[in-house]
Amino acid sequence: MLQNQLKHIRDILSEVKYPGTSKDIVSLDMVQGIKIEGEKVIFRLVFQKANDPFVSAVKKKCEAAIRENTEFKDIDMEVVFQQDLERPLSLEKVSYIIAVSSGKGGVGKSTVAANLAVALALQGYKVGLVDADIFGPSIPKMFGCEEAQPYMTEVDGKEYIVPVEKYGVKLLSIGFFVDPASATVWRGPMASNALKQMVEQGYWEELDYMLIDLPPGTSDIHLTLVQTVALTGAIVVTTPQQVALADAVKGINMFESPGIQVPVLGLVENMSWFTPAELPENKYYLFGKEGGKLLAEEKGLRLLGQIPVVQRICEGGDAGTPVALDPDSITGKAFTELAEHVVEAVEATPDQARRVRVQRH
Numbered sequence: 001m002l003q004n005q006l007k008h009i010r011d012i013l014s015e016v017k018y019p020g021t022s023k024d025i026v027s028l029d030m031v032q033g034i035k036i037e038g039e040k041v042i043f044r045l046v047f048q049k050a051n052d053p054f055v056s057a058v059k060k061k062c063e064a065a066i067r068e069n070t071e072f073k074d075i076d077m078e079v080v081f082q083q084d085l086e087r088p089l090s091l092e093k094v095s096y097i098i099a100v101s102s103g104k105g106g107v108g109k110s111t112v113a114a115n116l117a118v119a120l121a122l123q124g125y126k127v128g129l130v131d132a133d134i135f136g137p138s139i140p141k142m143f144g145c146e147e148a149q150p151y152m153t154e155v156d157g158k159e160y161i162v163p164v165e166k167y168g169v170k171l172l173s174i175g176f177f178v179d180p181a182s183a184t185v186w187r188g189p190m191a192s193n194a195l196k197q198m199v200e201q202g203y204w205e206e207l208d209y210m211l212i213d214l215p216p217g218t219s220d221i222h223l224t225l226v227q228t229v230a231l232t233g234a235i236v237v238t239t240p241q242q243v244a245l246a247d248a249v250k251g252i253n254m255f256e257s258p259g260i261q262v263p264v265l266g267l268v269e270n271m272s273w274f275t276p277a278e279l280p281e282n283k284y285y286l287f288g289k290e291g292g293k294l295l296a297e298e299k300g301l302r303l304l305g306q307i308p309v310v311q312r313i314c315e316g317g318d319a320g321t322p323v324a325l326d327p328d329s330i331t332g333k334a335f336t337e338l339a340e341h342v343v344e345a346v347e348a349t350p351d352q353a354r355r356v357r358v359q360r361h
């Protein structure tokens, strides 16, 4: 009797089509664990991606189908996301994962990622930084720990890589494992694997923010990343000149494309103006004025920060002491503000796009 009822519910749900396709949700394996408890029907709806735009439409269709075809009025659907179910154990205690990307090389993406990580750590957050810029890993140098060698630890019979900790930030970079000069000849799949391993096999423990410094442009690595982890969002770094902006648009479009659907938290305009140390009030717009700001407005995105060109930023990067370590300096303030805006942007991300803890079922 119960078996018949369960089959009946399943048959009804197999009439519900996933919007925009001719496939039904049962054959797509989106319906799991149908149960009947007294007067109540309970089942799980599994969506591939957390920011699936059809979550509520599918729920409504299921509810209507069951109400129309059975006596059941009490329907309890639990929505789960495949990505969360598959989330590796190493990321279980990571609240937000943010990709730092740029359309074009050399716009200061790694500088922004490094200083943002330090600024967040100074604000009391637990921060991790993965240097996925496989073809030019610069994070070890920027943190002054090029000689560091992460060690392995075994937990419950599984091996994990313990990140290097510097300035309160947990770091993993391909630069710790291979000679950076040889990384440039890596083929795409090798690079993608290295990224996957650092993210999934890192012994991250509890983190509020994990930042991932991506290679410039759009590549297989970007695809691997969105398939490996459920990103909270992406930050796009650009400089104000036209060539960089055109590439930034490509980056934004990639994250927002239907197959990827990662929310863009906002833009960071780097090298916005030049300020000489001896004339801190003066601004010289070397690369054009406010190109990033205008692009953000045009795309309806937040401008998370404007970072001036300052010699100290470059020197700090080379010396392994990110300028954000001095929050009272002009540049330190710019990164402190950037960190505050990133936190706000994450808080404002729609609930379903946020990954706060994994629920295993």
Ligand SMILES: Nc1ncnc2c1ncn2[C@@H]1O[C@H](COP(=O)(O)OP(=O)(O)OP(=O)(O)O)[C@@H](O)[C@H]1O
Pocket: 102, 104, 105, 106, 107, 108, 109, 110, 111, 112, 133, 136, 138, 215, 216, 270, 271, 307, 308, 309, 310, 311, 313, 314, 315, 317, 318
């Ligand atoms: N605002 C700034 N003021 C001064 N120098 C900067 C600034 N931003 C970045 N730089 C310097 O510019 C150079 C390139 O920066 P960075 O390595 O961060 O770029 P990137 O976009 O990550 O490059 P890629 O990913 O192509 O290797 C570095 O020497 C860095 O110190």
